[in-house]
Amino acid sequence: MAGQPRRRLDAELVRRGLARSREQAVELIAAGRVTIGGQAAAKPATQVETSAAIVVVSAQDAEIEYASRGGHKLAGALAAFGPQGLSVQGRRCLDAGASTGGFTDVLLRAGARQVVAVDVGYGQLAWRLRTDPRVVVVDRTNVRDLTLEQIGGEAAELIVGDLSFISLTLVLPALVRCARPDADLALMVKPQFEVGRERLGAGGVVRDPALHADAVRTVAAAAWALGLGVLGVTASPLPGPSGNVEYFVWLRAGAVPLDEEQLAHAVAEGPAGAAASVYPRGDRHGDGHRERA
Template sequence: MSRSGVAMSRRTRLDSELVRRGLARSREQAVAAITAGRVLVGGIPATKAATVVDGSTSIAVTKGDDPGYASRGAHKLLGAFEAFGVPAPGPEPGPGAEIPRSTGPTLVVAGRRCLDVGASTGGFTDVLLRYGAGTVVAVDVGYGQLLWRLRCDPRVRVLDRTNARNLTPAEIGDRVDLVVGDLSFISLALVLPALRACAVPDADFVLLVKPQFEVGRERLGPGGVVRDTALHAEAVHDVAASAAMLDLGVRGVTASPLPGPAGNVEYLLWLAAGAPPLDADVLAGAIAAGPAGPGRRA
């Protein structure tokens, strides 16, 4: 109760409120419904999972096909795209429509030649295509994992049994404009030089930083989980420092909306040439906000 005796409405993110009201089974499903344009707030399609609503807000979910992304991991990249200002796919706004103003640099996906390292079943590749990527080179050290519909897509080139650490421009056919990655069991510091060599000078990189593979096995907690947020910060700082040696700065950082399989909090780092160094305060804000928080752009 407020001091005046009037109950205060609890304000929360739209995706969380959808779960609370039973309109979605999970935040992942909520984000998918929002991305598909199926969630109406006050009768208007919502575009941001982080939109703040309260208990009295009118919210409805329209019928429609589930987006059916290739994997759960797709929602990690969707979270990064929301945080880094990528416009949601959909029809062009009509005449007189109000265009939201960006609060920072905006990541461009549409029309770009992309590289997805650690593609696995294709969650990130799927998102890239739905957001208008021109082509995607899907790289994985495994074999035959990429979803069949993506493997058959003429915009996708598949490189199975390929270690990203040893990747060369000749293997991928031409240098790329955008690199995304969800790699496990290897530090990004070991992979970044090859990724940088495979990209054009002004390329963007959106990479998943996994503290459990950056801080050393001896510093992992029970179950392989890194719970110390100081170690989270150290992991992201170390990756940013490795990127800086390749003349890449940091445009943004956000906690992944989904944890890793064991519950590890992971972070999506947006790197680009000409961007400033990692801002410790920006990183601290992203860590404090955690998976439910907004991304931070430089």
């Protein structure tokens, strides 16, 4: 936003409570633990807007290198939904739009029994995941046309998805066909692919929070028509590559319709709120991501 105030990065970290002092802020930046809009920060003197998406990664998480940046998004969603009952442990999972495998990586680390990694491309999945005996690779497959037979005949207990250039409303029927009746679906809603081209801003970015809410409502309505309710909504703790705010919806058959109050809260808080809700308020420096506007 034009005319927004800017501050030095180290000072902004202190203002947000992400560092105790300027000295600690400098140390965090030097250790590579500070990102701005998903990119590692290099200099304490960098000028940042007061609304910038700034994340301080824990020392432990800084050592985790998922197969892609997207892994941190799903890790955040699982941390947000986990206390409400979303579990990965021991489940057969489906990763829709696996690409290089960030989501698959997170699922395996969280104890998945098996992950079926589906993607329309070929050969993109990281080699260490492709050769993992717990991973079933289904390349050259459009998720929109996915069948139970293509994933081995055994329905998935948990489905995650990070899909681009297609609305989730078009792929939900196929995902439901591949899911157990009691399956959980944790899917990323990307407003830029849900609101229509005529409502996109410059660079394909959807900036209006009202449109963010509309995107989630659109997906929730399509899910409801298929018998799926909404157990949770949270913003991704990291924005998309172009700066788009993205959201995760947690769906399950028999759950309640979308809670407008919960949606309004998720949209109002955005990525900053996702980080704050995922990681305890006292955890500012050591045990998780924190991002605050």
